[in-house]
């Protein structure tokens with residue numbers, strides 16, 4: 150169990166303060182604040198969620214991560230250098246159980262333990278899927294938003 154003192158808290162947006170703030174320790178969080186949303190896990194999904202929710206100035210959003218801040222951590226910014234962060238505080242440093250199908254070998258099971266989560270320790274490779282995959286998701290979900298013709302515009306926005 151992680152002690153509460155190790156929690157890193159990010160006040161993503163506050164209608165009261167009208168701004169975002171980053172705290173390295175939960176004890177630094179000003180008292181008397183209340184939040185409409187508390188998101189546990191400031192990784193890829195949690196950070197996007199906090200960002201989208203905080204677009205509404207009426208929402209006070211608190212994003213909490215178990216790991217430290219990624220600010221000014223050079224190796225989280227260099228594509229392909231993520232492996233040098235293994236065995237540091239920025240990784241959960243999990244290993245698998247011995248893998249029967251792989252002659253009993255044990256492997257690193259990499260996950261980011263840092264604000265930004267695994268996106269802070271990933272290799273930063275980027276590729277688009279096959280258009281047929283997106284169209285299949287649109288068919289399966291019945292939501293045309295997944296189709297290649299719609300989602301390829303979103304991909305273009307990511308690149309710019």
Ligand SMILES: Cc1cc2nc3c(=O)[nH]c(=O)nc-3n(C[C@H](O)[C@H](O)[C@H](O)COP(=O)(O)OP(=O)(O)OC[C@H]3O[C@@H](n4cnc5c(N)ncnc54)[C@H](O)[C@@H]3O)c2cc1C
Pocket residue numbers: 189190191192193194195213214215216231259260261262263264265266267268270271272273274275
């Ligand atoms: C080494 C590595 C290389 C990768 N390379 C690429 C790449 O090149 N290109 C690519 O597109 N994808 C890559 N990926 C995949 C991509 O980074 C992940 O799929 C994505 O970041 C997962 O997002 P997530 O939100 O599901 O989880 P995460 O981003 O892992 O977020 C989970 C967050 O929750 C926090 N957390 C967990 N438990 C608690 C708790 N109890 N309390 C508080 N916080 C908690 C963690 O600290 C973490 O910050 C890579 C992944 C890894 C691990």
